[in-house]
Amino acid sequence: MKIKKSEIVAVAVKPAQYPPDDMVEIAFAGRSNVGKSSLLNLLTGRKKLAKVSGSPGKTRTINFYLINDAFRIVDLPGYGYAKVSKSMSADWGPMMDKYLQGRQGLRKVVQLVDVRHEPSKQDLQMYEYLRHYGLDGIVVATKADKLSKNQLNRNIAMIRKSLKLGPEDVVIPVSALKKTGQEELLTVIQEILED
Template identity: 70%
Template sequence: MKIKKAELKAVAVKPAQYPEDTMPEVAFAGRSNVGKSSLINLLLNRKKLARVSGNPGKTRTINFYEINDVFRIVDLPGYGYAKVSKSVTESWGQMIETYLAGRQNLRKVIQLVDIRHAPTAQDIQMYEWLRHYELDGVVAATKADKISRNEMQKNISVIRKTLALSDDDLVIPVSALKRTGTEQLLEVLELLVDGAPGNEAE
C-alpha cells in the first residue's frame, strides 16, 4: 500500500463527534507510552501527525486520521498510566468500549504491546474485549530494536501465551526507530481495507 495522503479528520470523546461511518476504519490500541503515536506517524510517513508526548496518558480522545480519502486509522486513548485518577481511567475505558461496540465500519483493532515485557493485566483485558467484539487477530510488538533476535522469538512466545493467541493471530515485531515491521503492517492494512478505491499496492 502506498499512503499518499493522511490528515486528521476528527477528534472525539463521544459518538456524536465521530465522522460519518462511510469508509472502513482500522484502530490502534495500547498502553500509554507503548509507542502508538510514533508507529502511526511512521506508517503514514508523517513526523508529527499523531502527537507524540513525553507525558504518558496524554491521548484522552479518539483521533480519526483519513488516509488516501478512502479509509481511516483510528488512534484510541492509551490505557494503563498509573498517575491519572481512577475516574479518568474509567472514562477512557468507557470511551474505548463505546467505540468498539458501536462502530459498524470498524474492520480490526491492532493492539500494541511492548515486546520487552509480558503483556499486563490491562493488555489482556483489552485483547479479551477485542476477541469479544471479533476485532482481534493482529498484535504489534513495539520497541523491537531494544532486544536481540534470540530474545525476540522467546518474547513473542510469551506474548502469544499470555494473550492466549491462536495460531492464526499475527504478532508483528515493530520498531519506529528502525522501521521494522512497517511493510508487514501496511500489507495487513491493505488486506483489511481491500476494495476501497485508491488503495493500490506499490
C-alpha cells in the same frame, strides 16, 4: 500498500463528535507509552501526524485520521497509566465501549504491546475484550530494536502464549526507531481493506 495522504479529521470524546460512519476503520489500541503515536507516524511517513508525548497517558481522545481518502486509522486513548486520574480512568471504559460497539465501519483493532515485557493485566483484558467483539487477530510488538534476535523470538512466543493467540493470529515486531515492521503491517492492513 503505500500511505500517500493522511490527515486528522476528528478528535472526539463522544459519538456526536465522530466523523460519519461511512468508511472502513482500523483502530489502534495499547497501553500508554507503548509507542502508538510513533507507530502511526511511521506508517504514514509523517513525523508529527500523531503527537508523541513525553508524558504518557496524554491521548485522552479518540483521534480519527483519513488515509489516502479511502479509509480511517483510529487512535484510541492509551490505557493503564497510573498518573491518569481515577475519574479519567473511569471515563475510558464507557468511551471505548461506545466506539467499539457502535461503529459499523470498524473492521479490526491492532493491539500494541511492548515486546520487552510480558503483556500486562490491562493488555490481557483488552485483548479478551477485542476477542469478544471479533476485532482481535493483530498484535504489534513495539520497540523491537531494544532486543537481540533471540530475545525477540523468545518474547514474541511469550506474547503469543500470554494473549492465547491462535496460529492464524499475527504478531508483527516493529521498531519506529529503526523503521522496521511497517511494510508487514501495511500489507496486513491492505488485506483487511480488501476482505
